[in-house]
Amino acid sequence: MAENWRGECSNPNAKTLVxxxxxxxxxxxxxxxxTGSQFEFCTVCNLNxxxxxxxxxxxxxxxxxxxxxxxxxxxxxxxxxxxRNPAALRPExxxxxxxxxxxxxxxxxxxxxxxxxxxAINHLSSVDHLKSLKHFMWKxxxxxxxxxxxxxxxxxxxxxxxxCATLKKEAALSEDRCHGPLSGLSNDIHxxxxxxxVDHFEDNYTVYPLKSSILNGVTPLQYNTNEQQILxxxxxxxxxxxxxxxxxxxxxxxxxxxxDSNGVEGNVHSGAAPPWLDSSEHSxxxxxxxxxxxxxxxxSNKLEKSRxxxxxxxxxxxxxKRKIEMExxxxxxxxxxxxDSGWLPxxxxxxxxxxxxxxxxxxxMEKQTLLKKETESEISxxxxxxxxxxxxxxxxxxxxxxxIRVLLESGDIALSLMESSSNMVVVPxxxxxxxxxxxxxxxxxxxxxxxxxxxxxxxxxxxVLHAGGRVGEEVLMAILRSLMIDxxxxxxxxxxAVCPAPAAAAAWAKFGRKKMAMGGQR
Amino acid sequence: MSYVLTTLTKKREVDxxxxxxxxxxxxxxxxxxxxxxxMQLDDILAxxxxxxxxxxxxxxxxxxxxxxxxxxxxxxxxxTPSSVFFFNAHHMKMDCGTADHTKWIxxxxxxxxxxxxxxxxxxxxxxxxxxxxxxxxxxxxxxxQLLYKDM
Numbered sequence: 001m002a003e004n005w006r007g008e009c010s011n012p013n014a015k016t017l018v019x020x021x022x023x024x025x026x027x028x029x030x031x032x033x034x035t036g037s038q039f040e041f042c043t044v045c046n047l048n049x050x051x052x053x054x055x056x057x058x059x060x061x062x063x064x065x066x067x068x069x070x071x072x073x074x075x076x077x078x079x080x081x082x083x084r085n086p087a088a089l090r091p092e093x094x095x096x097x098x099x100x101x102x103x104x105x106x107x108x109x110x111x112x113x114x115x116x117x118x119x120a121i122n123h124l125s126s127v128d129h130l131k132s133l134k135h136f137m138w139k140x141x142x143x144x145x146x147x148x149x150x151x152x153x154x155x156x157x158x159x160x161x162x163x164c165a166t167l168k169k170e171a172a173l174s175e176d177r178c179h180g181p182l183s184g185l186s187n188d189i190h191x192x193x194x195x196x197x198v199d200h201f202e203d204n205y206t207v208y209p210l211k212s213s214i215l216n217g218v219t220p221l222q223y224n225t226n227e228q229q230i231l232x233x234x235x236x237x238x239x240x241x242x243x244x245x246x247x248x249x250x251x252x253x254x255x256x257x258x259x260d261s262n263g264v265e266g267n268v269h270s271g272a273a274p275p276w277l278d279s280s281e282h283s284x285x286x287x288x289x290x291x292x293x294x295x296x297x298x299x300s301n302k303l304e305k306s307r308x309x310x311x312x313x314x315x316x317x318x319x320x321k322r323k324i325e326m327e328x329x330x331x332x333x334x335x336x337x338x339x340d341s342g343w344l345p346x347x348x349x350x351x352x353x354x355x356x357x358x359x360x361x362x363x364x365m366e367k368q369t370l371l372k373k374e375t376e377s378e379i380s381x382x383x384x385x386x387x388x389x390x391x392x393x394x395x396x397x398x399x400x401x402x403x404i405r406v407l408l409e410s411g412d413i414a415l416s417l418m419e420s421s422s423n424m425v426v427v428p429x430x431x432x433x434x435x436x437x438x439x440x441x442x443x444x445x446x447x448x449x450x451x452x453x454x455x456x457x458x459x460x461x462x463x464v465l466h467a468g469g470r471v472g473e474e475v476l477m478a479i480l481r482s483l484m485i486d487x488x489x490x491x492x493x494x495x496x497a498v499c500p501a502p503a504a505a506a507a508w509a510k511f512g513r514k515k516m517a518m519g520g521q522r
Numbered sequence: 523m524s525y526v527l528t529t530l531t532k533k534r535e536v537d538x539x540x541x542x543x544x545x546x547x548x549x550x551x552x553x554x555x556x557x558x559x560x561m562q563l564d565d566i567l568a569x570x571x572x573x574x575x576x577x578x579x580x581x582x583x584x585x586x587x588x589x590x591x592x593x594x595x596x597x598x599x600x601x602t603p604s605s606v607f608f609f610n611a612h613h614m615k616m617d618c619g620t621a622d623h624t625k626w627i628x629x630x631x632x633x634x635x636x637x638x639x640x641x642x643x644x645x646x647x648x649x650x651x652x653x654x655x656x657x658x659x660x661x662x663x664x665x666x667q668l669l670y671k672d673m
Contacts, residue, residue: 312650315610350598
């Protein structure tokens with residue numbers, strides 16, 4: 001099944017793109033027809049494929065190939081460095097110098113060489129390597145123009161050999177002066193020439209003659225390992241030789257000497273630098289130097305990276321800003337800002353779709369409409385002079401329609417009355433008699449009271465009371481008060497008070513609001 | 523009432539908590555401390571607050587206080603207890619298979635559930651995601667029905 005699927009995927013020209021619809025036998029036939037090749041292993045992609053010659057043009061393969069080649073190139077970069085600056089190879093570091101040549105499928109080790117990467121250089125310049133390189137590029141489609149970046153040219157090799165020869169001669173010369181085992185220049189490839197260290201070495205110049213004398217005089221038993229013996233010949237030769245590798249050596253020596261636990265060389269009296277200072281330099285040197293052990297470098301990189309927080313994390317910019325603010329607040333430079341009461345965090349609401357900013361805006365709008373509603377309900381309704389036509393045609397009498405908005409409990413009667421028309425004051429007949437009439441008589445104005453029984457029928461059961469002139473404020477208030485007090489009267493809750501004169505209008509308004517506060521909401 | 527966790531009653535306090543928690547998940551529980559399910563949730567929160575303290579902070583908000591009603595409306599909190607997650611003052615949504623991704627409604631079954639949820643939030647936030655998937659299996663997620671507000 002898997003094979004069939006792969007067969008489908010790799011062949012965009014297949015007639016059916018949906019796997020599993022055809023039966024296996026026909027698929028296999030198709031596969032054989034289309035590809036016709038057996039499975040082979042691609043070292044670059046590290047997988048088996050049956051795509052034959054087409055495989056090297058696929059984008060995934062190209063990606064893996066470029067990654068592979070760039071990795072190899074970086075390894076070669078180290079080798080090239082030593083090609084330009086040959087340095088002696090110390091045996092214990094030989095294990096770090098080996099690498100795997102992907103073209104030749106061979107491990108290139110530095111076993112018997114005296115110089116760093118000499119085996120590697122020799123290998124990379126050899127004819128065999130070139131052959132296998134060409135074959136690799138052809139097989140995996142690397143691009144024949146890049147061949148030279150993966151091998152070392154003969155001219156370079158000869159130059160390098162010359163340099164090595166000169167180095168050897170110098171080493172031999174320097175060794176003649178002192179008695180000591182010949183080891184060539186036991187430069188550690190890890191000790192890169194560093195100007196700082198050279199200066200340090202010059203400061204310690206005075207140390208060396210002392211050391212050589214010690215060497216000649218006292219016992220070599222103080223030196224634990226071979227390396228010490230190797231070093232000291234170079235120390236003596238150090239100040240004299242001006243070449244790069246000896247500087248390296250001497251710096252190396254100074255470091256090592258300082259590191260020694262026995263106080264013979266490098267103690268307070270000899271004026272050597274204290275071991276902790278040197279050891280820190282030592283570690284600095286290690287970091288600065290390119291080494292074949294790429295693992296170490298990458299591992300240290302990883303550590304540094306994980307300590308930093310991911311800059312792509314949520315709210316990173318805000319967090320950085322806030323951290324700085326808090327730092328400054330702590331130090332007292334900025335006064336602690338109380339965030340304004342309107343600040344809201346970035347929140348995506350439940351019933352809103354769209355971005356979070358939009359939902360916040362919608363919330364702000366909602367808040368405002370809520371506020372408006374609350375304030376509006378406090379203000380009484382519009383008060384305007386209105387004379388209804390229906391009423392006006394009533395027996396030619398000039399009516400002043402009173403509109404009262406009263407918030408009381410609505411009874412059934414009142415409701416039905418309400419429905420018909422809202423421009424009548426509904427006053428129960430009983431009430432009209434006593435208090436209201438008296439109030440009207442006391443004041444001045446024309447008021448019509450009537451009772452509406454049913455839709456659109458007006459039963460003028462009330463009386464037309466003329467008090468003459470304008471409706472007095474107190475009168476109106478008295479009327480309304482009387483209406484309100486008697487709750488059993490079941491007064492229409494939706495009647496509206498209308499006044500012609502602005503003064504009276506204010507009175508109505510005031511009254512209406514008061515009622516609002518007292519009666520509460522329906 | 524949980525004595526281990528801070529209870530917030532004012533909008534200003536809530537604001538300061540949200541703004542001052544940097545690079546840590548902030549869990550804000552909205553609820554009434556006297557409610558049974560809320561008490562259960564508070565218990566779990568109190569017990570695990572210390573364990574997640576390196577990457578999370580927990581705070582309780584009392585729904586009944588008037589100052590906080592703005593937040594109750596803003597976060598559309600209708601069922602209690604609700605827990606809202608923040609990271610660096612940004613709200614973290616979590617898809618638990620329920621209707622409301624913006625908050626966690628209900629209590630947690632076990633301490634480990636809570637820790638898993640907070641960890642999922644933290645990981646997602648560190649990667650830069652504003653919505654994360656819930657690591658809990660559906661049987662451990664409290665179910666509820668969300669009706670539209672005017673119904």
